Amino acid sequence: MNNFNKISVAGEARTELHDLLNLTGAEVSVNALPAGASVPFVHSHKENEEIYAVLEGEGYAEIDGENVALKAGDWLRVSASARRRFFASTEKALKYICIQVKANSLGGYTMSDAIV
Amino acid sequence: MNNFNKISVAGEARTELHDLLNLTGAEVSVNALPAGASVPFVHSHKENEEIYAVLEGEGYAEIDGENVALKAGDWLRVSASARRRFFASTEKALKYICIQVKANSLGGYTMSDAIV
Numbered sequence: 001m002n003n004f005n006k007i008s009v010a011g012e013a014r015t016e017l018h019d020l021l022n023l024t025g026a027e028v029s030v031n032a033l034p035a036g037a038s039v040p041f042v043h044s045h046k047e048n049e050e051i052y053a054v055l056e057g058e059g060y061a062e063i064d065g066e067n068v069a070l071k072a073g074d075w076l077r078v079s080a081s082a083r084r085r086f087f088a089s090t091e092k093a094l095k096y097i098c099i100q101v102k103a104n105s106l107g108g109y110t111m112s113d114a115i116v
Numbered sequence: 117m118n119n120f121n122k123i124s125v126a127g128e129a130r131t132e133l134h135d136l137l138n139l140t141g142a143e144v145s146v147n148a149l150p151a152g153a154s155v156p157f158v159h160s161h162k163e164n165e166e167i168y169a170v171l172e173g174e175g176y177a178e179i180d181g182e183n184v185a186l187k188a189g190d191w192l193r194v195s196a197s198a199r200r201r202f203f204a205s206t207e208k209a210l211k212y213i214c215i216q217v218k219a220n221s222l223g224g225y226t227m228s229d230a231i232v
Contacts, residue, residue: 003198004179008189017167018225021193025165025217026142027225028191044231047223049141051133053213055171063120073124075144077137082119097169100229101141105221107163109134109143113216115160 033088051099059094149204167215175210
């Protein structure tokens with residue numbers, strides 16, 4: 001495997017990076033939900049923690065029945081077992097990334113994992 | 117632990133999300149390097165794969181001595197052992213996120229980890 005991979009993501013509705021970047025510790029998707037649209041199914045996960053970042057627009061997540069407002073700059077951690085669904089606002093598209101990682105998989109990080 | 121945590125990240129130079137969001141499978145930092153600035157040390161990692169996304173601006177990464185141009189929309193995987201350093205361009209700040217995950221930690225993902 002190369003020491004790095006790079007791709008450019010433009011305005012696609014959804015781009016999944018795992019295979020494009022040869023990721024081994026995460027799946028990352030880059031998503032654009034048009035205004036008024038939603039991801040049509042509620043889901044939870046067996047093992048994976050999800051981390052969402054809102055890049056542009058606004059909308060909300062429904063998490064275990066609770067509505068959580070989302071706007072650009074927001075970051076959200078969702079536990080594996082939580083049942084979730086995402087909605088763009090009626091006025092603005094919701095552009096967001098979703099990072100899937102195995103819960104409790106991280107060991108050291110930043111200075112405790114770095115070699116400087 | 118709650119089923120979710122949410123925070124909002126504005127224009128700070130660096131925000132580390134692990135403790136703010138109670139992450140267990142990743143560390144994520146949101147970074148802004150001013151025009152002409154760089155991260156002043158070359159580093160590699162013991163165990164962690166890093167995934168970088170450029171949110172705004174442009175610059176480049178130096179990875180094992182190779183210069184890799186970076187612009188908004190680019191995504192980059194860097195192997196743990198690769199020696200890396202990041203530079204903003206002289207004209208524009210480089211806003212980027214860095215996701216640290218343990219290499220080879222991901223099991224199933226998306227449909228193979230989902231409960232719908």
